[in-house]
Amino acid sequence: MVMVEFREIHDISISLGTEEITYPGDPEYKRETVLELGKDGAYELSRLTLSSHSGTHIDAPSHFIRHGIKIHELEPRRFILPALVVEINDPDVITRDELKSSFCGTGGALLLKTANSTQGKIQRRGFTKDYAYLTPDAARYCVERNISLVGIDYITIDKPGGGEFEAHHILLGNGVIILESINLRDVAPGRYTLLCLPLKIYNGEASPVRAVLLR
Numbered sequence: 001m002v003m004v005e006f007r008e009i010h011d012i013s014i015s016l017g018t019e020e021i022t023y024p025g026d027p028e029y030k031r032e033t034v035l036e037l038g039k040d041g042a043y044e045l046s047r048l049t050l051s052s053h054s055g056t057h058i059d060a061p062s063h064f065i066r067h068g069i070k071i072h073e074l075e076p077r078r079f080i081l082p083a084l085v086v087e088i089n090d091p092d093v094i095t096r097d098e099l100k101s102s103f104c105g106t107g108g109a110l111l112l113k114t115a116n117s118t119q120g121k122i123q124r125r126g127f128t129k130d131y132a133y134l135t136p137d138a139a140r141y142c143v144e145r146n147i148s149l150v151g152i153d154y155i156t157i158d159k160p161g162g163g164e165f166e167a168h169h170i171l172l173g174n175g176v177i178i179l180e181s182i183n184l185r186d187v188a189p190g191r192y193t194l195l196c197l198p199l200k201i202y203n204g205e206a207s208p209v210r211a212v213l214l215r
């Protein structure tokens with residue numbers, strides 16, 4: 001077997017079935033065994049019930065933007081990107097000023113490591129309103145820097161109780177796709193290659209992914 005070697009491989013996905021957070025009102029993730037190997041037949045078969053936003057997932061523009069690009073219309077290269085992991089010091093909010101102090105480049109993916117990862121909030125299955133989020137002004141900064149993808153370590157990038165979903169609208173409305181529910185606890189700040197290919201769901205607004213950082 002021929003394998004490509006990397007110095008580091010970080011699985012930044014959360015585990016469906018043990019760690020996923022269900023956004024209020026969304027369907028919960030469930031796995032049901034339909035056929036059990038050795039008991040019901042020659043193979044194992046299960047049924048999955050989940051939201052397209054269950055676990056680590058990609059938001060396509062059509063999630064919030066009328067006539068926006070669907071998940072099946074996004075080219076695979078949008079999910080294979082140079083990425084920068086930036087550690088956010090403020091435990092509550094990600095601001096333009098903090099992004100400017102740690103990132104002034106352009107293009108690629110920007111992954112935000114916050115207290116959501118370092119304090120284990122991303123791995124607690126119950127939804128909490130005590131999480132770090134992206135301000136609308138910080139979202140505008142990402143657009144100005146021509147970022148292709150923004151990743152955050154919680155189930156949503158917007159502030160708790162923020163019914164207007166401003167950060168989503170700003171990013172997705174400018175073609176910036178969003179990667180949510182990543183776990184960056186064991187990932188040092190720095191540059192990587194991000195792989196986060198979604199399922200090719202026709203007309204989908206989102207899809208679960210297996211997200212990995214390489215270098």
